[in-house]
Amino acid sequence: MLVELEKDNLQEIVAEHKNVIVQYSATWCGNCRIMKPKFKKESAANEDITFVLADAEKFPESRKLAQVDNLPTFARFSSGEFKNQVQTNKYDVLKELVHEASSN
Template sequence: MASVELTKDNFDEIVSGDKTVLIDFWAAWCGPCRMFAPIFEKAAENNPDIVFGKVDTQAQQELAAAFQISSIPTLMAIRDNVVLYAQPGALPAPALDELIGKIRAVDMEDVRRQLAAQSAAK
């Protein structure tokens, strides 16, 4: 499955589902972004159970600002409406595959318990 373009109009709908969403924040003028793009697309083809989305930070400045994106490319992983990973920098294919494996392995029940405990402590 190819990646999908995420915009302020479709972002919430795509991310709020129960699927894992991997997001590439990028811009056309960014050299590392262009180098990472084929790696991201190949991962999208190899992992059809994950939604791979791309946010053009030039066209979608509101989204970039909402997530405080200050460096691109930035890769973000969201699962069950929880951001599990958000780091700037292009990853080589083996590192992206490893990250995908780690995201799949996350125990979301444990994450929800930790979030609930943090909320209760405030």
């Protein structure tokens, strides 16, 4: 499932789903735009994980959940808890994070 945040409610989504991966991005971020279709591809291939697109500038409370200080950042949550994050523009690194979530 792919969700695009429309309000600053990531905490609710994380609490409601077992495995969540978030792409934190911003409209000005070129690497974020490059990674977005790859993120969407992973969401289509992994239906047991909830994928969330979050604008890090619009949603500061959601950003705080993963201590985001660089973009793009991909964060993994499991059973309502923050597990880890990666700051990357490399597809292989994103796939590793998805693999961690799917084997959880």
